[in-house]
Amino acid sequence: MTENHLTLERLRATPLPMPEEGSKEQRGTILVVGGSAEVPGAALLAGVAALRSGAGRLRIATVGSAASAMALALPEARVIGLAETEEGEIAPAAAASRLPPLAERCEAVLIGPGLSAGTTADAISRTLLSAHGSAALVIDAGMIAGLAAQAEAVRSCRGRAVITPHAGEMARLLGMDRSAVEADPLAAARRAADLLGCVVIMKGAESWIVDPSGGSWHYGGGGVGLATSGSGDVLSGIVAGLLARGAEAALAAAWGVYLHGQAGRLLAERVGPIGFLAREIADTIPALLREAEAGTGS
Numbered sequence: 001m002t003e004n005h006l007t008l009e010r011l012r013a014t015p016l017p018m019p020e021e022g023s024k025e026q027r028g029t030i031l032v033v034g035g036s037a038e039v040p041g042a043a044l045l046a047g048v049a050a051l052r053s054g055a056g057r058l059r060i061a062t063v064g065s066a067a068s069a070m071a072l073a074l075p076e077a078r079v080i081g082l083a084e085t086e087e088g089e090i091a092p093a094a095a096a097s098r099l100p101p102l103a104e105r106c107e108a109v110l111i112g113p114g115l116s117a118g119t120t121a122d123a124i125s126r127t128l129l130s131a132h133g134s135a136a137l138v139i140d141a142g143m144i145a146g147l148a149a150q151a152e153a154v155r156s157c158r159g160r161a162v163i164t165p166h167a168g169e170m171a172r173l174l175g176m177d178r179s180a181v182e183a184d185p186l187a188a189a190r191r192a193a194d195l196l197g198c199v200v201i202m203k204g205a206e207s208w209i210v211d212p213s214g215g216s217w218h219y220g221g222g223g224v225g226l227a228t229s230g231s232g233d234v235l236s237g238i239v240a241g242l243l244a245r246g247a248e249a250a251l252a253a254a255w256g257v258y259l260h261g262q263a264g265r266l267l268a269e270r271v272g273p274i275g276f277l278a279r280e281i282a283d284t285i286p287a288l289l290r291e292a293e294a295g296t297g298s
Helices: 009-011 042-054 065-071 092-103 119-130 147-155 168-176 178-183 185-196 231-245 248-269 278-283 283-291
Strands: 029-033 056-064 078-082 107-113 134-137 161-163 199-202 207-210 216-219
Touching: 009 248, 029 042, 029 092, 029 231, 029 278, 029 283, 042 056, 042 065, 042 107, 042 248, 042 278, 042 283, 056 065, 065 078, 065 178, 065 278, 065 283, 078 092, 092 119, 092 207, 107 119, 107 231, 119 134, 119 147, 147 168, 161 185, 168 185, 178 185, 185 199, 185 207, 185 216, 199 248, 207 248, 216 248, 231 248, 231 278, 248 278, 248 283, 278 283
Parallel strands: 029 056, 029 107, 056 078, 107 134, 134 161, 161 199
Antiparallel strands: 199 207, 207 216
């Protein structure tokens, strides 16, 4: 991937895999690991976005206290309730025993929505980095800060991993000031891609996608309305859903950023430049995909 401005015309030159007639398994299974007692909805937002992006089956592993409500809110998903810590986070021991066999039967695993950075998040990421089988990975939110200590494990994914940091998360990952990341986000993204050997989506008012080979795409942004709670969870879910369908990591990242941004533009027209909700973003994705894929010849 060479450096490009992310446009529909260029994306149409590298179309997404289109599922043939058949079962939901052929469109891929995704596992979302996330949520906490205080932020249970983040995993739900990501899971809905993955299904709206075309994934065939959804599993969500979250804290036991939120599992029943999440299963009722999202009946399309299989929800696995895990033991939790006193702070309301997924307990690392429960993650270590329950998540590996689930991840091994999935095409994509999303780790992080609703999880805070710290020792618990680091333990969960170690579990999944060592036992995700052949599944592609999307690593988001609190899982990103501790990845420098697990760089070899991320590199072992052989380019089938995507991270989605904003400036603060990137600064913690690289051990640098946030202001330095904001001054040159592309340089920070390239440094992270080189460190981890993965695809990097550097989020912000404008976004950069960098792959491990050094190629980069730039997206001018979907508008200020996307700077809202839960928007990043939706983006990570879109990317994971496209990975589950069989897209390569850089392709899923580029299409995911574009679809997320175009959803922001569409909602700005329908609702207003600010004030739309993250939960509304995912609902626009199927129509945007239909429109975008109409010119691919696929």
